[in-house]
Amino acid sequence: MHYAIKTVHQLRPILQGFRKSRGMTQAMMAGHLGVTQQTYAELEANPAAVSVERLLRVLRVLGVELVLSQAAESDTAPAAPARPRARAKAPASQPETARAATGRRAREDW
Template sequence: MDYAIKTLSQLRPILLGFRKSAGLTQAAVAELLGITQQSYAQLEANPASASVERLFKVMRLLNVELRMSQASSTPGSEPAQAGTSKNQRQVPAAKKAKPPSIANRSSRTQKASSSKQPPGAITTSKKRENW
């Protein structure tokens, strides 16, 4: 069955439905992906925050394929401007940023060097899953 996804909020129920129709639990999908159940639950709860690569891994695992097609024109939609295609947006020119002054550079260097830990110090960091 095909589903038209037009907003990011539509991803969650669709992923959930495909997972359940495959007869898989969140824990089972997580195990197949090599991650924790909590990580998969977070992705499923908010798939809009996941990377496209991660979404594709989940879709491959659930045997779901992505198809893209151009939507048909609807009454009341604005016509494309002359010289631009329907899918292109006009982006204003960015202002040129001024390079940081020498004074700013030296203060940043001092801040960076002051945050270094002494040799042999033990650092604790939250372990990140690489999937």
């Protein structure tokens, strides 16, 4: 069976489903991973906060294979172009580093 995951929020019920279908408790999963039951419960409750490496370890224990595939054209159609935001210029009285920092923050928001 294949499951298309398009948001991080879909991971929690899928991880729980795979674990339960294998007849495993959270404590059993934790034992296989070398962590406490509470740590595994947190991972399962919020998989978005887990590193990819840890997620892959969980999937290996569950006997689940991660497969990436090209999405259908309709799923990847570009959204309408966003309106560019106007950037405020730093006043000339600010030192050069303050103006550079202002520009850097604006680019990071992108």
